[in-house]
Amino acid sequence: MTSPPCGGARHEAEYHQKGLIMGVKNFTTTHSIYNMSNKMQIKSSKEGFVSFQQNVPLSPFTTLKIGGPADLFYEARSVEEFVAAIVKGRGMKAPVTILGGGSNILIADGGIRGLVVKNNTGAITIRGMKGTYQGGEAKGKVFVEADSGVVFNKLVRFTVEEGLGGLEAHLGLPGTVGGAIFMNSKWTKPEAYVGDAVYQVTILTPRNDIKVVDRSYFRFAYDASIIQKSGDIALRVVFALTPQNKEDLWKVANQSVAYRRESQPQGVKSPGCTFRNISKADAVAVATPGHTTSAGFLVDHAGLKGAAVGDAQISPIHANFIINNGRASARDVVELIERARAKVKKQFGVELEEEIVRLGEF
Ligand SMILES: Cc1cc2nc3c(=O)[nH]c(=O)nc-3n(C[C@H](O)[C@H](O)[C@H](O)COP(=O)(O)OP(=O)(O)OC[C@H]3O[C@@H](n4cnc5c(N)ncnc54)[C@H](O)[C@@H]3O)c2cc1C
Secondary structure, eight states, X not given: OOOOOSSOOOOHHHHHHTTOOOOOOOSSOSSOSSOHHHHHHHHSOOGGGOOOEEEEEOGGGSSSOOOOEEEEEEEESSHHHHHXXXXXXXXXXXXXEEESSSOSEEEOTTOEXXXXXXXXXXXXXXXXXXXXXXXXXXXXXXXXXEETTSBHHHHHHHHHHTTEESSGGGTTOOSBHHHHHHHTOEETTTTEEGGGGEEEEEEEOTTSOEEEEEGGGGOOBTTBOTXXXXXXXXXEEEEEEEEOOHHHHHHHHHHHHHHHHHHSOOSOBOOSBSBOOOOHHHHHHHTOGGGOOOHHHHHXXXXXXXXXXXXXXXXXXXXXXXXXXXXXXXXXXXXXXXXXXXXXXXXXXXXOOXXXXXXXOO
């Protein structure tokens, strides 16, 4: 099979058309489903009790199994611990990096300076049932709140089992809720974005304020969310979901998993898709078949399927996946990325952008 697109390529204009970007309002929400006491609970920080490990290897915390150590490291098991560790690290003037499931990152061979906080928070709660909240577009929805460290697959299984529609197409998405909010992670068949179902998010700002913001704050678009620039950290996310037939939801969920098995390499060390899909305009200019926006299609047709640098290889199954066949280094992966980018540019005139996030010094 040729390499299908990694998720859709809905660009900002299409979000506007679909009414999914509504302009940034005063982002401290006026109709929060939280009460103040909830916010205060998070603020009761355990900063004094948090102690950091030193010089901790990070490769085991990534799906690519590459990367050097963190100077300082902490695994947070509750939102209170998560906040406390970040605030403490910032107080020490250490740069702070968040790790979710480590499924979309390339960590430098030299590791990451400062503090790395691994988010293992894991609570899921049904916050409000149909009819109890009467606010505008959310009328008739069921609100499910998940800590940002919840494994996304666990959340999908939970909501589908509860007969709540909105996340089912994402079954099989690796990583955490926080990582999916950061990336606005997506699926192709049917086209779906995690941001579509977001209602409210509790964030920790770079100034250590805790705020509840609504979906419009994030300016979700293809592979984009405002927190990639703002430096906010997602703590808890409320999804607005629709009651639906459970069997129908499982059908969609299982179709997603089946398509993943068919189109993506299985059981390999990889950070998923390397490059963002190209824009529709570029696809038209390049005249890809059916105007596919698939970056994998371009890498494939540049003759790079199976190309390798050391143990880093472009998957022979899906050309947008780079895999680690054993002892690949971050340097090998970067060399392979640059080789693919240069060849695609030369052959098609299109500059591929990376989807994976590089962390540390390259
Ligand atoms: C086999 C495979 C299949 C994949 N399939 C898909 C797919 O279908 N669709 C898709 O979109 N992606 C896919 N991916 C990529 C990846 O799984 C997603 O991007 C995922 O949502 C990343 O979540 P994570 O928790 O692993 O984030 P990480 O990789 O841990 O982090 C990614 C970025 O998010 C930041 N971050 C993490 N948590 C927070 C937080 N709480 N607040 C603020 N920033 C945070 C990190 O600092 C980092 O910059 C796939 C990856 C693999 C390995």
